[in-house]
Amino acid sequence: MATSSFRRTLTTIKPNSFPYSLFSASFSKTLNPPYSSFRAAQSIIVSVSDPNKIADVILSQSSYPAFTRYRPIYPYAVRKLARANRCDLVERIVEDHLSKNKVSAGFFIRFIMLYSEAGMVDHALRLFYDFSPKFQSSEKPFCAILTTLLNNSKFETFHEVFGNADKVMSISPSVKVFNMKLRAYCEEGKVGLAEELLKKKMEKDFGVLPDICSYNVLLEAYLKRKDWVKFDDLKNVVIKRGLEGNVTTYKHMIVRLCKNKECDGASKLLDEMVDKGVAPNAACYNWIIYGFCRIGDFVSAKIVLERMIKDGYVAPSSLTYYTLFRHMVQEGEFLSALVMCKIILKRNWVPPFEAMEGLVKGLLEISMKKEACKVVKKMKKRLQGPALDSWVKIEAALPCCCFIYPNWALGYFTLALFLDYLVLLGVFSEDDLLSFNCSIKVLSAVPRINFKLLELQPSIFVTGSLMLRLCTCPNLLQLFAFIYSSIIATPKPFLIPSFQIISLKLVDEHSSAEYCASS
Structure with a gap:
């Protein structure tokens, strides 16, 4: 989704709008032919599928600061090259840039993360060890390489690099670095080691005081393991230590209550968040809506949806409406599901096929054949390919009196x-x-x-x-x-x-x- 959003952003930039206006004046005169402007080069990267062509555009413009400063262009290009299995072109782009430009800490970190997105962990490690001596006074490059190892599930290498922290940094690791260590333990299933590090070693052995993010890592691990006793115990520790929960903390507590069908308590947590000035994110609202749907309380679920819109912290996404729609169909609430379906279609979203198929069958069961046919007709207009074929089969199975012709x-x-x-x-x-x-x-x-x-x-x-x-x-x-x-x-x-x-x-x-x- 992020890629498609970025693609829409790149392809809809107007000549007088930001960020194009920042570059058009100087860049239209400096870019090499046939890329007469920043937007021309950018458009080619977005539209072409040939990996060699993408690499050629990047390489031809890598000497121009305006091009290299535009941060989204490099990750987008690298993702396309990685999908095409052209890691050799990714390496060529990175090495070309490093040879032509002065390597700042920011660019150093950016290229480590580019290697991470392409899955080129060995290249990222080599780049880190080559340039880390220049940035020993900052832990940001160290966090970047640890993030790369985490994102690619290289846990053994992660612990090895973590153990060499004193050799690659001239400063002691902060709580942020130790939080990544906690995350590594939890992701590889060694929750016991994470507990030992958090409760004993961090403060006593390393002199690092855990923060709320440290506890959030273990709270999430307990959620995944459905260990409610340890979850509640750790939550009480957080309260006892006087740590203020952030949006992640509240989200974990909301999830814990909703999974246990305590949705009213989750709604009260939402009130507590707002009272304390903690802005809820989409996950907080969506989990409460999901919790009420699980117990068949669609009235309360719709109230939460209305509140989500009214609060204005975050707009409902397609997932929000899909959750309501899917559960309404499953519970046989076909009239309510039809209303939700119309809202979804009005927003130009495509509902889940299984739920739509269930809605059509449900409408036929309650003798709403005309509405069922309208749903099928609308879906056929929106879809193409195999998805359309599925709807043609559904249409063919409808009672013949449903076919309305001019x-x-x-x-x-x-x-x-x-x-x-x-x-x-x-x-x-x-x-x-x-x-x-x-x-x-x-x-x-x-x-x-x-x-x-x-x-x-x-x-x-x-x-x-x-x-x-x-x-x-x-x-x-x-x-x-x-x-x-x-x-x-x-x-x-x-x-x-x-x-x-x-x-x-x-x-x-x-x-x-x-x-x-x-x-």
Whole structure:
């Protein structure tokens, strides 16, 4: 999602807007052809898929400070190269930049993280050891390489590098570094070692006082292990030590209550956060909404959603609405789910397929066939490829009376449908139909139906046979009257008769005629 958001940002920058306005004046004159401007080079990186082309653009502009200062461009390019398995081009870009530019601490850290995103841990380590002597007075490069090792699950190397902290830094590791050590222990499943480090060694052996982030690491580990006793004990330690919880602390406590179906308590924590000036994030609201949905309390869940909108700390995301929608369908609340579905579609989101399929089936169960068909129609307009094929199958399984066609198409469709049935049943062949010296013009806008899926009564077949004979009659008005009356009289109609105008067009070998009549 972050990549697609960045892509939209890059491709929608206007010439007079930030950040383009920062570079356009000087950059349009300095960039090498064919990249006459910053935006031109940027657009190529975003649009092309050829890894070599992306690398060529980066390399050709790496001497220009305005280009290299624009931070999003390098991570975006590196991610594309990594997806293409072109780590050699990533290395080439980094080495080219390091050879042309003075390496500051900021750029040093940036390129370590670029290697991290590409999964090139060995390259990141080599770069760190090559340049770390220049930045021994800062722990930021050290934190960058530890983050790289954590993000790539290189725990053994992590502990090795951590043990050499005194050799690569001229300062003692801070609590931030030890928090990363705690995180490494928890992620590799050694929670006992994390507990020992937090409760005994950090303060006693290393003289580092744990902060609220230190406790958050273990709280999260207990959540994942569903160890509620240790979670509550550690929470009490935090309170006893007088540490003020941050948004992560409150989120963990909310998750713990919601998983235990104590959603009212989670809502009270939300009130406490606001009272203490801690701004809730999306996860806090979403977990409470999810908790109420789990116990089937959709009224309270919608109240939390309304509060989320009213508080204004963070806007509801698609996940927020998907959570409500999915659980409403699961609990059989199809009317509420339909309302939520309309909101989701209005925001141009695509709901989960399983939930949408459940909604359509649920609407049919409560005799809301028209609404079910509208849902299918809207989804077919939004999707392409395999996803669209799935919806075509759902549409084919709908009761035939759900198919609503424009009034002007009913006449053409009625006649064509009957004739198709006669061919399907073997009453006539296609050559037999041609022998009647008449053809039927069916508009391309009218879809064909898989007739084998429709369960129609035998009386319709008789109607079709009689109607076919009438096709040879010169009195087309009689044919129109017969079709109209037969649709109305059919016990189980497969077309909705509530139309205003029917238009039939038959062309024989001698003449053509068109009749229209209103109901």
